[in-house]
Amino acid sequence: MKNVVERAVILAGEGPLRFEEALPSSSFSYPAHVSQPQARTSARGFLTAKEFERSERNNLVAAMETSGWRLAGADGAAAQLGMTVSKLRSRLKALNIKKPEPASLYMRLGASRGIETFARDLFGRAIGHPQLGRFWKGRSTYGVMREEQLLVAYLSSAAGGPAEYAGRDMKKAHHDLRITASDWEAFNAILNETLVALRVPETERREVAAFTESLKLDIVVED
Ligand code: HEM
Structure with missing residues (x-):
């Protein structure tokens, strides 16, 4: 772990930390390329216009x-694309893509790569957790990957x-799961573990934790 963190710090220079390049591929629950949203089609074998x-x-x-x-x-x-x-400019405009x-x-979390790494690490810990793992038991690989993609988009x-x-709001997505206060505590513990493991600085850690806490009432339904 120490090496990974050192590499992230070295790779980052003065910019945001780049965990993904620093992490050996074995740190992920599945190869990084599998989770590239643009490289996958849906379970039905093709993309709808909206998905495309x-x-x-x-x-x-x-x-x-x-x-940059x-x-x-x-x-x-x-040139890279x-x-x-002018074509790129017009696509950016049509899709309303703006520089953050x-x-x-x-940006402080390392833009899309930082957020993807963070979400994957957190999600991997949740699925493998002795108490929280039950929520993903029996789910298809596709379902789990889709959810991870939604988590990345939501966080970003x-x-x-x-x-x-493009997913559901937090209340709708979690209501039927009957998530308890004790599940929430376990989730907060792995959230903190993830933030510490990826060496997210204190200020950003607090912001992520405060944002997550603001969702509690929508997610937790049982004491
Ligand atoms: C104890 C805490 C949590 C547990 C056990 C949990 C579990 C789950 C599960 C099992 C699903 C899939 C639901 C389904 O397919 O029907 C889901 C969806 C989702 N969760 Fe959570 N979650 C938790 C907290 C959070 C938090 C804090 C966030 C946001 C930061 C979040 C973001 C999402 C998103 C974006 C989806 C996808 C929504 C969709 O399918 O439309 N979850 N969660």
Whole structure:
């Protein structure tokens, strides 16, 4: 773990921490490429127009982030995507993709890669947890991956990122699960473990914890 953290710090320089590049692939519950939303079709074998658009959106955001939100030039997103600058500009406009605020929690957590790493780590801990694991028992791999994707989109958009969340609201998504106060405590413990393991700084840790706590009334239904 120490090596991973050291690598993340080295890779980050003065920018946000880049956990994903620092983590060996064995740290993930399944290979990183499996969870790339743009690389997957739905269970029905094809994407609807809306899903296709979301997939395009994720792809453009990834390219924009990789190129530091520069459109033009050899390292710019347009060249990397194999598009003209004007075509890219018009797709960004059509999909309403905007550069996130540098001070947003999204950027401070390492943008899409940081949030994906965080969500995956947290989700892996939840599924494997002796008390919380029951909520995912018997679910299909596809269902679990879809949920992870929704969690990434939810966290990204809540933190001020350009992702579009297309899932249910927190009340609807969790109501039938009958999540108890004790489950919530267990969840908070793994949330904190994740934040510490990924060496998220204190300020951001507090912000994530406060945001999560604001969802409690929507998620917990039983004492
Ligand atoms: C004790 C805590 C929690 C447990 C046990 C839990 C469990 C689950 C389960 C089992 C699902 C799948 C529901 C279904 O497919 O019907 C789900 C969905 C989801 N959860 Fe949680 N969750 C917890 C807390 C949270 C928190 C704090 C967040 C946000 C930060 C969150 C975000 C989501 C999202 C975005 C979905 C997908 C919604 C959708 O399917 O439309 N969950 N959760």
